[in-house]
Every structure is written in structure tokens, then in C-alpha cells.
Amino acid sequence: MIPLALVVIPALSAGLAYWLRSGRARSRVLITCGVVHLLLVAAIWIEGDHAVAASGWLAADALGRIVLTLVSILFLAVAHYSVGYHAEQRARGGRRGRAFESCILAFLAAASLVTLSHHLALLWIGMEATTLAIAPLVFDRRDRRSLEAVWKYLVLSSVGIAFALLGIFLLATAQPTGAEGGRPLVFGDMIQHARQLDPAWLRAAFVFVAIGFGTKMGLAPMHAWKPDTYGEAPGHVAGLMAGALTSCAFLGLARVTAIAFAAGQGAFVRPVLIGLGLTSLVIAAAFIVGQGDVRRMLAYSSVEHMGILVLGLGLGGAGAYGAVLHTLNNGLAKGLMFLTAANIVLAMGTSVASEIRGLLRILPASGALLVIGLFAVTGSPPFGLFISEFTILRAAFTEQHPWIAASTILLLVVIFVGIAGMILELAYGKPVPSHAARGGGGSTERASLVVAPALLAAMVLLLGVYIPAPLADALARAAAVLGGHAP
Amino acid sequence: MTSLTELILFLVVLSDFAVLGTSRLSSCIRAVALQGLLLGLLPLVIDESLTRHAVGLALGTVAVKAIVLPAFLRWAIREAAVRREVEPLIGYTASIALGIAALAVAFAVANVLPMRGGEAELLIPTALVTVMIGLTVLITRAKALLQVVGYLMLENGIYLFGLTQARRVPFLVEAGVLLDVFVGVFIMGIVVFHINREFDSISAARLTELHE
Numbered sequence: 001m002i003p004l005a006l007v008v009i010p011a012l013s014a015g016l017a018y019w020l021r022s023g024r025a026r027s028r029v030l031i032t033c034g035v036v037h038l039l040l041v042a043a044i045w046i047e048g049d050h051a052v053a054a055s056g057w058l059a060a061d062a063l064g065r066i067v068l069t070l071v072s073i074l075f076l077a078v079a080h081y082s083v084g085y086h087a088e089q090r091a092r093g094g095r096r097g098r099a100f101e102s103c104i105l106a107f108l109a110a111a112s113l114v115t116l117s118h119h120l121a122l123l124w125i126g127m128e129a130t131t132l133a134i135a136p137l138v139f140d141r142r143d144r145r146s147l148e149a150v151w152k153y154l155v156l157s158s159v160g161i162a163f164a165l166l167g168i169f170l171l172a173t174a175q176p177t178g179a180e181g182g183r184p185l186v187f188g189d190m191i192q193h194a195r196q197l198d199p200a201w202l203r204a205a206f207v208f209v210a211i212g213f214g215t216k217m218g219l220a221p222m223h224a225w226k227p228d229t230y231g232e233a234p235g236h237v238a239g240l241m242a243g244a245l246t247s248c249a250f251l252g253l254a255r256v257t258a259i260a261f262a263a264g265q266g267a268f269v270r271p272v273l274i275g276l277g278l279t280s281l282v283i284a285a286a287f288i289v290g291q292g293d294v295r296r297m298l299a300y301s302s303v304e305h306m307g308i309l310v311l312g313l314g315l316g317g318a319g320a321y322g323a324v325l326h327t328l329n330n331g332l333a334k335g336l337m338f339l340t341a342a343n344i345v346l347a348m349g350t351s352v353a354s355e356i357r358g359l360l361r362i363l364p365a366s367g368a369l370l371v372i373g374l375f376a377v378t379g380s381p382p383f384g385l386f387i388s389e390f391t392i393l394r395a396a397f398t399e400q401h402p403w404i405a406a407s408t409i410l411l412l413v414v415i416f417v418g419i420a421g422m423i424l425e426l427a428y429g430k431p432v433p434s435h436a437a438r439g440g441g442g443s444t445e446r447a448s449l450v451v452a453p454a455l456l457a458a459m460v461l462l463l464g465v466y467i468p469a470p471l472a473d474a475l476a477r478a479a480a481v482l483g484g485h486a487p
Numbered sequence: 488m489t490s491l492t493e494l495i496l497f498l499v500v501l502s503d504f505a506v507l508g509t510s511r512l513s514s515c516i517r518a519v520a521l522q523g524l525l526l527g528l529l530p531l532v533i534d535e536s537l538t539r540h541a542v543g544l545a546l547g548t549v550a551v552k553a554i555v556l557p558a559f560l561r562w563a564i565r566e567a568a569v570r571r572e573v574e575p576l577i578g579y580t581a582s583i584a585l586g587i588a589a590l591a592v593a594f595a596v597a598n599v600l601p602m603r604g605g606e607a608e609l610l611i612p613t614a615l616v617t618v619m620i621g622l623t624v625l626i627t628r629a630k631a632l633l634q635v636v637g638y639l640m641l642e643n644g645i646y647l648f649g650l651t652q653a654r655r656v657p658f659l660v661e662a663g664v665l666l667d668v669f670v671g672v673f674i675m676g677i678v679v680f681h682i683n684r685e686f687d688s689i690s691a692a693r694l695t696e697l698h699e
């Protein structure tokens with residue numbers, strides 16, 4: 001019953017929040033729901049694979065459980081941050097709409113549905129619902145630029161996800177009717193009876209699903225919506241998208257990939273995934289170097305990490321283990337970076353890099369978090385992303401792809417130089433007095449705006465030095481589903 | 488039964504071309520509403536027996552795709568005082584030519600695909616051509632409202648494809664897909680409304696402030 005509760009409770013809270021008139025009451029609903037959700041996720045870890053609901057349509061296997069945990073942690077962090085953010089905005093006389101809490105709670109319900117669905121069409125419904133729930137939040141400032149961003153986001157994502165639906169119908173067509181095919185579109189049954197799937201339909205299905213969920217992940221060349229959307233959405237909303245939404249889309253792609261592997265289509269699937277991964281790395285490197293806006297730079301960093309995920313999935317072996325671990329690490333690091341970026345925009349009134357200098361002096365806590373985040377997102381030791389990227393790179397060597405490993409390392413170095421060049425200048429440069437004054441002096445940082453990113457930073461750091469035994473076990477089992485193994 | 492199915496599918500293709508060829512926004516919306524109605528009739532004629540599943544699907548489809556969404560789009564035109572012409576980026580003749588090419592490709596592809604039998608022969612090519620013409624409308628029309636129409640046609644094509652699997656996909660799933668399309672078009676409609684107020688025209692071609 002717990003899986004059902006994880007979807008229903010946020011959905012009902014979304015309705016409740018819309019009905020409440022007082023902003024403080026809505027915040028209370030938001031935080032309570034986030035805490036309850038996280039507690040239920042903890043219960044799922046204790047219950048293990050027995051947590052099944054709706055006659056096997058909803059279940060928490062190792063892979064889904066890891067993404068679910070990431071979604072739940074990020075949601076609570078963003079929810080906590082948003083209370084301080086809205087208080088700060090109110091203090092400056094800004095107005096805000098009533099819909100924020102409802103939309104973000106609806107997003108939590110939909111994302112939980114994606115992670116728990118073992119029926120692929122149900123997974124699609126959740127995926128589309130996440131898109132729609134978050135769209136009104138992109139249009140937060142209600143000006144031309146955010147209008148353009150939300151339109152691009154809606155049209156590209158909707159068309160992409162329509163292709164994913166076509167892919168899922170094609171997958172159903174690949175399944176033989178009757179008992180020998182298993183229940184239609186149920187993940188476990190499809191894996192079990194994968195050899196009965198028709199190869200032609202299965203390949204067509206994989207291509208459409210890769211385009212569809214690849215668009216939602218923001219893999220190049222389907223990433224056009226990403227810099228605009230992350231650049232215009234409020235920082236914490238962008239953090240939730242870059243950390244949680246893209247991870248859910250990766251989960252959808254990973255499930256269909258697992259079916260294709262089980263059906264013996266690895267030779268067709270792997271080059272597609274590796275190609276998408278390398279393209280994303282190249283595009284990210286090209287646009288990060290010389291990027292002039294902090295949030296757009298982070299959007300291209302997200303394109304980079306999505307590329308690393310599909311690269312790990314495509315390489316197989318220990319790469320699959322690395323990809324699942326990287327999902328967790330990247331999600332937490334993106335939450336950290338976007339929340340910190342939101343603090344900067346709040347204080348300086350801009351995210352244009354050339355107008356921001358000397359952050360360590362103006363905003364000591366956020367400035368320090370930004371520098372920590374720089375080393376976290378670029379995969380430097382001792383952060384978690386170093387471990388997962390290293391695992392994937394080593395898999396490239398052991399799976400006989402030295403050229404892929406070499407070009408990936410080169411691109412990662414270019415990206416490191418690009419990101420470090422921008423962020424170190426922001427942190428250490430000489431403050432520009434006029435801009436420091438624009439944000440109301442910026443001399444005090446609210447503690448409530450620093451707690452959430454600091455905790456996320458601590459988690460990324462922790463994952464770099466120590467992986468708890470239950471998580472290691474879940475990672476190994478998730479990797480096994482994806483045709484790989486623990487390193 | 489099959490001849491009736493094929494007649495309906497033929498009319499669906501005609502409505503695709505009607506959207507490609509007309510210059511008036513309201514005619515496009517009428518064509519897509521007609522397409523929704525035809526799509527709603529299909530589950531009733533394809534299945535030999537009238538199951539509760541087929542009737543529920545038919546009612547839901549007609550309500551959403553033939554009545555509510557077209558009415559909402561008409562509301563958006565009226566409230567946003569949109570100019571009534573389509574303003575395509577390519578001419579109507581070229582649009583129709585693209586449509587005919589899409590039709591040829593659809594039949595060629597459908598011939599190659601291995602079928603498991605039991606489905607109406609024209610269903611797959613009709614689905615493919617509707618998807619392709621929906622995409623064409625989405626790309627070649629500058630008006631944001633027509634892009635919504637194109638998206639709706641794309642979804643209609645995928646729905647047609649889903650009908651080949653209708654007996655195996657549970658009702659809950661179809662209801663969920665319909666709900667998502669409904670909410671999606673609704674949110675798009677509201678954004679279209681805002682675009683018109685901000686830019687004094689719902690032309691997506693003017694959305695050019697964000698770039699590298």
C-alpha cells in the first residue's frame with residue numbers, strides 16, 4: 001500500500017494547497033507533505049521488494065527506489081528553500097501567485113508515479129504529468145522572456161513525449177498476444193518473456209522512446225529547450241527539473257533499454273546510447289566555454305551529465321552501475337548548484353556572469369557553496385560525482401572502448417576549465433559596488449536560504465567517501481537489471 | 488463492419504488535408520473537431536461486440552477531442568482577438584504536396600511492417616499519415632494556436648496507432664492518456680492567450696529573445 005500512498009498523498013495535498021488562502025498554511029502543507037513523503041520512502045527501504053500495490057502495476061524495485069529517494073530528498077530541500085525564498089520576496093514587496101505549492105506537489109505525485117510504475121503506459125502518464133505540473137512555474141515572472149521559455153518548453157517536451165507514447169505503443173505491438181508474451185507492457189513480464197518480442201517492432205519502439213525520453217532528459221540534439229527554461233525559471237524550480245525531472249526521464253529510458261537488452265538487442269541499442277551521450281558531451285563543452293550566464297551554463301552542465309548517464313548505460317558492465325550512482329550524485333549536485341544560483345540572483349538581481357564579482361565577500365555562505373558546487377559538478381575528488389564518473393570511464397576501458405574513454409576525458413577537462421573559469425571569477429573577483437547595492441545591500445544572508453543547499457553539498461560529499469551497504473546492494477541489483485554488474 | 492471502418496479512416500485522412508489546405512483558423516479547428524468525432528466512433532466499429540471498454544473510450548474521446556478542446560480553442564481565438572488567417576510559413580499548395588508525400592511514405596512504411604493480424608488494413612497508414620501531417624502543421628505554421636492544432640493531430644495519430652492495441656491496453660491507461668492530452672492542450676491554450684497579450688499577436692515566430 002505504501003507505493004499508492006506515495007502518489008496519492010502529494011496529489012491530495014496539491015488540491016488542499018490550492019484551496020487554502022493563507023500563504024503560511026500552504027507552506028505548512030508543503031513541508032509536511034515533503035516530510036511524510038520522505039518517511040514513507042524510508043519505510044519502502046525497510047520493506048524492500050515487498051512494497052507492491054495495484055496488482056503489480058506499482059512496485060519499488062532497486063532502480064525505481066533509488067530515483068524515488070533522490071526525488072524525495074530534492075523535493076524536501078526545494079520545499080524548505082522555497083519558504084525562505086518567498087519570505088525574502090515578500091520582504092521586498094514582490095507578489096506571488098497561489099499556484100506554486102499546488103504545482104510543485106502535483107509534480108511530486110507525478111514523479112513518484114514515474115519511479116514506482118511497472119506498467120510502461122502508466123509510467124508515460126506520470127512523465128507527461130510532470131511536464132505539465134512544472135510548466136506554470138517556469139512562467140513565474142510573467143514577462144516576455146519567461147513566456148518564450150515556457151512556450152518552447154511546452155511544445156518541445158510535449159512533442160517529444162508524444163513520440164515516447166508512440167514508442168510505448170510500438171512496444172506493445174512487439175509483444176505477442178496470449179500467455180507466452182506475459183501481461184501487456186508490465187515491466188517484469190516483458191523482461192521475463194523478452195525473447196518472444198518481435199525484433200523489428202522492438203527496435204522501432206526503442207528509437208521512438210530514446211527520442212521521446214531523450215527530449216525530456218535534454219540529451220543533445222534534443223536539448224534546445226533546456227538553457228532557455230533553466231535560465232528563465234526560478235532557481236529552485238530549475239533545480240527540481242535538473243535534478244529530479246531529468247532523472248525520472250532517464251529512468252523511463254533505462255527501463256525500455258533493459259527490455260531491449262533482455263531481448264538480445266544490445267548490438268542495436270548500445271551504439272545509439274553511446275552516440276547520444278558523446279553528442280551531448282560535445283555540445284555541452286562547446287556551449288559551456290565562453291558562456292555568459294550562470295544559469296544557462298548550469299543548463300549545459302545538465303546536458304553534459306545526461307550524456308554521461310546514457311554513456312554509462314550504453315557501455316554496460318560496470319558502466320550501468322556507474323550510471324545509476326551518477327543519477328543520484330548528479331541530482332543532488334544540481335539541486336545544490338541551482339539553489340545557490342537562486343541565492344545569487346536574489347541578491348544581485350541578475351545571473352549575467354560579467355555583472356557579478358566578489359561573491360565570497362558579498363555572500364560568504366552562498367559564495368563558498370558555489371565554489372564547493374564547482375568541484376562537485378565537475379567530478380573532482382572527493383565528491384560523489386568523481387566516483388561515478390570514474391566507474392563509467394573505467395567501464396569504457398574494460399568494455400574495449402579506449403577511444404570513447406579518451407575523448408570523454410578530454411571533453412570533461414574542457415568542461416572543467418569552462419565552468420571553473422566562470423565560477424572562480426564570480427567568487428574571487430573585485431565586487432562591483434553598484435550591483436551589490438541593487439539587491440538591497442546583500443549584507444545578510446537568510447539562514448533558511450543556505451540550509452538546504454548546504455545539506456545537499458554534505459550528501460554529495462558523503463557519497464564520495466562512503467556508500468551505505470543497503471544503497472550499494474540496491475545499486476548492484478539495479479545494475480543487474482540494466483545488463484551490467486557492480487565494479 | 489470493415490467497410491465502415493475504412494470509410495471513417497478515409498474521412499480522417501481527408502480532415503488531415505482539410506487542416507493543411509484551409510486559410511481560416513476556425514475551419515482548421517472545425518476540421519480537427521470532426522477528426523476527434525471520427526476517432527471517437529472508431530472503437531465502436533472496430534470491435535465486433537460493444538464492450539463497456541469500447542463505449543467508455545468512445546464517449547471520453549468525443550467529449551475531450553470533439554467537444555471540449557475545440558470549444559476551448561474557439562474561446563482562445565475570440566478572447567485573444569486573434570486575426571482569422573492561418574499565415575503559413577510555406578504556401579498551401581506546398582503544404583498539400585507535403586501531405587501527399589507523407590501519405591506515400593505512410594503506405595510504403597506500413598507495407599514493410601510485420602503485422603500480427605486482426606487489425607484493419609488502413610489503420611496503420613492512417614495513423615502514420617496523421618502523425619506526419621500533425622508534425623508538418625506544427626513546424627510550418629507560425630501561429631501558436633495552429634501549433635496547438637498540430638500537436639492535437641499528432642496525438643490523434645498516436646491514438647489511432649494505440650487502437651491496434653486497444654483490447655490489450657486497460658481502460659485506466661487510455662483515460663490517463665486522454666486526461667494528459669486534455670490538460671496539455673489546456674495549458675498550451677492559456678500560454679497562447681498570454682503570448683497574444685504580450686506580443687499583440689499569437690505568432691510563435693516573434694518569440695526570438697532567447698538565443699545564444
